[in-house]
Every structure is written in C-alpha cells, then in structure tokens.
Amino acid sequence: MKYVLIGGSIACYGAIIGIKSLDKNADITVFGDENSPLYSRPLISYFLEGKTSKENLAFRGADFYCKNGVNNLSYKITAINPELKTVKAENGKNYPYDKLFFGTGSRPFVPPIQGLEKVKNKTCFYTADDAFRLKKTLNADSRLLIVGAGLIGLKCAEGCYHITKNITVIDLQTRVLPTATTPKVARILENVLTEKGITQRLGVSVNSFEENSAVLSTGEKIPFDVVVLAMGVRPVTEPLASAGALTSRGIIVDEYMRTSVPDVFSAGDCAESYDAVSGEKRLLQLFPSAYNGGLIAGKNMAGANESFLTDVALNSTSFFGLRFTSCGSYDGELIETENGTDYKALYIKNGLLNGYILVGNTDCAGIYTNIISHRIPLKDTDNKLLFGSPSLAVYDVATRNKLLSEKV
C-alpha cells in the first residue's frame, strides 16, 4: 500500500506510528516544507531556555524517518487530485497514493499592521528556525517586544528571559492567556511575570510600527530591538480545500479521522475533530490531539476501523517554575480550592466533570483528565476525594481491583 503524508510534524508522526503498527511493509512518503527532521515544536521555548539541546528538538531521534523506512521529501504540495489519486509537488511531479494523510498543521496569523515591513528584526515563534533566529539576534541588552500574550507569547518570553531581561508583552485582551485560562488564573500568572520584571501591556494593540518602535492604540510608543509576532495560528487547509474537502475553520473530519474526500484522512492543527466535552467538532490545535488523531488516522489508513472520541483540550507547562495544567472546558459550576500558592478550579455540569485548571500542585492531574475525556459520571466517583486530592481511590473498590490486577 502506498501512503502519502503531507505535513511532517506531530500529526504525521502519529500517522506513521499508526500505519506501521498494522502495515509493517508500508510504502510511506512524507512531504514537508521545513527541510528538517521530525521535531517537536513545543520544545522551542525550552531550547531557548537551555533546557533542551538543538539535537534533542528531534525528539524521536534524527533518524526517525530512516528507522521507519519513511521517504521524506522536502517539497511543498501544490495540488491534490482525488480522481487520479495523485498529489502534485512544487517540482512539477505527480506522486500517486492509495491513502493520503493531510497534516499540514497551522501557520502563524499575522494581521496587516501599518509599517510592519520597516521592522528588520521580527519573527514569529512557531518553528525551530524562528527559535534559532531569536537566539542569534538577541543579546543581553536587547529590548524584546512580544505581541500576543497567549501560550506561545508567554513561553517565548520565558525562553528569551535567559538571554535578555528587557521584555514587554502586549495583548489586545485585558489579560494574559485569554483563551487558555480564566481571569483569576491570569492574575496569578501576571504576578509571576511582574516579579520577573516582564512588562505587560494588556488591553492594547499595535497601531503601527516604525523600524525600532511600536505605536500602541493608546498613542504610547514602545521602543524595541526585536519583535516577536505571537497572535495565534490559523489552520492550513490548502490544497485539500481546493480539491473539494469540506471545511469550516479547518478540514472537517469524522470520528475515524476521514475527510469528506475518499481515502484522504486528516488530523492535527489543520483539522476540526470531535471534542469529547462539547460533543462538537472543534479545532483543538494541541500536541496530544495531533498525535492521537494522527495515530488513529494512520491505523484506519492501514485498514483498522477505530474511532477517536476521547479528545479534549489539554495544556501542561510551567511559567518560571510555576506549574500550570488545564483540561476541557471551563463551563459549569465552579469548585475552587486555594492553598498557599496552589490553585485548583473544577468545572461541573450535568453530573460530569467538564474541565479543570491546576496551578502549582498538578499531582495526579491525569485522574481528572481521564474522568473528563471518558465522560465518567460523577455519581460513580467519591467526590469528596475527587474534589480534594485525586487518586485511584476516587473509584469504587471493584473498579480499582480491576485496574490494578489486569494488564492494561
């Protein structure tokens, strides 16, 4: 069987593992446009921080493709022909497929801002090359301006903090991590940044750029040496959308990760897939969603018939040593616990745990995650324990015995 994979990041990685698990002799070709071995994008801030090396960005080894017998071609795919079952590469050649995986992911969103072209030292913070560029450009005296206080912007600030302490983060929203967290948790994280001397200008936007300064919506001028544009990402749906695939914000896939085009599967940042909490199709754009969606797609491309119904929003990281883990939706009755620097929010709706945010102590967070992603009703758990400190003890004795006495 001839498999063609477009993309070359985490969803493709999952798809390769999935295909190989069922089809040992699979003929797999990956088309990526980054000209690099498979690497893990969330590692780039840790690379700047010095917590991982350039070599280790290739998180499953530089020889991952080779070891799995995968043919890796660095050509951009410009068209897909579902009738002939071929993809057309930028070199003009057509490549046939039996099963196609579309894992193009996303690209940074940069709105048109007046004067942006005048800024010499600017980058997004998305690829390994972006991190290498920042490492080369920044020095201890650099004034760094980060536009966007989401996860990417804040992790960029933390990574760069090991090079320069002169950092300003701005966001149009009135708080940091506007989509990943709540106002209360945002305040905790803002205090951490403030303690480190990172300036935050929230509820403002950049009206225009000069070569070395930004003029804000307030009229204030912020001088800088380097700008990072971290205003979120958008799914890359071309060229599959032009080939007739159903799209909304991303490529629509069913629970088997099939697109509306026969023999074409998709997962990762470019795909809108089933979210277990809302029960709706959503862009999750997170590492575990990409890997697991890719894995299921790969298996199904190789003949399996598995569905993926346990996907939920998941984030785990730390900000200057303060741990932060979240899951699901912040929708429902709030149960809040504060204990020193530890904070916990649980969201409950219709007898189900819908989401959580843990700051500080994140021990056994997976107990909550499992209950959320598998929609385990709270009538079946010991909720005094669950709302206090999670462990397997929240399940009844029969369930525990089964879990601890059987192969899993």
Added chain:
Amino acid sequence: MKRIYVNEKWCLGCHLCEYFCVYANSGISDMTEAIKNKPFVPRVNVECAENSTFAVNCRQCENPICVSACISGALSKNDDGIITVDKSKCVGCGSCVMVCPFGAISVDGNGVANKCELCFSNSFGSPLCVTHCPNNAIVFEER
C-alpha cells in the same frame, strides 16, 4: 512481560514500598543515608480510600498515553516493554502527569518526570517494592 499487580485486600498501608522505592532509586547503598533528610519522591504511592489503602505505580501500559503525550521524547517504551524516562531529555512540562489515568507519574525535585521502571535500571534489577512488601500485596508476575 512481567508487570506489577496490586491486591488491595492484602495492603496494610505500611508505606514500606515507598521507602524501598526511594532507596532502590537513590544509588546510595545505605538506606538511612538514602532517605533521611532527603526529598522523598517515591515512584510508588500508597493511596488512601475510605477504610482501605493500596499501592499504585506505573502499570507499564501496552499503549502508554504518557509516551504519546510526551513533547520531549524523554518517555519511551523499551524493547522489554518498560516505559522509561530519559531524564536528560525531559523538560518538565508535566504532560505525562496530565494524562496518566493512574496518577502514577510525578515531577521530581529536579523538575523532571519520575516513574517506576521496575527497578530494571538500578542496582537491584527487580522491583524492591515487591520484595519488601510484608504481606504480598504487591506482586511481580506475568498475567
């Protein structure tokens, strides 16, 4: 493969497994020196339910979701089926802690993932929590 299984009805709640775990993975030959006045982060934890206790450590899942969620490549399954941590690659993001449905992975004092590796890589070679469980509540066998 041989895995660790726990029989809750025999657990006395003595926590000896935790002590032997920390000792086994300390690399120090004297038990007192290995434990006393040191950070205590065992890879097996005795959990307390209502009127009951039981030990929990990594189940060495056949399809480990900690490995799939690992962004750094630190977690992997070796040829013997044991899920291991390459501490030099771990960045301490906590993704494994976030997804382990057993609550069997923690982040240690150095900010890296800490989990049971069946004592295969320390000087003991087989799980010390099992050897020293006084009531056979923890066993190491093929099922």
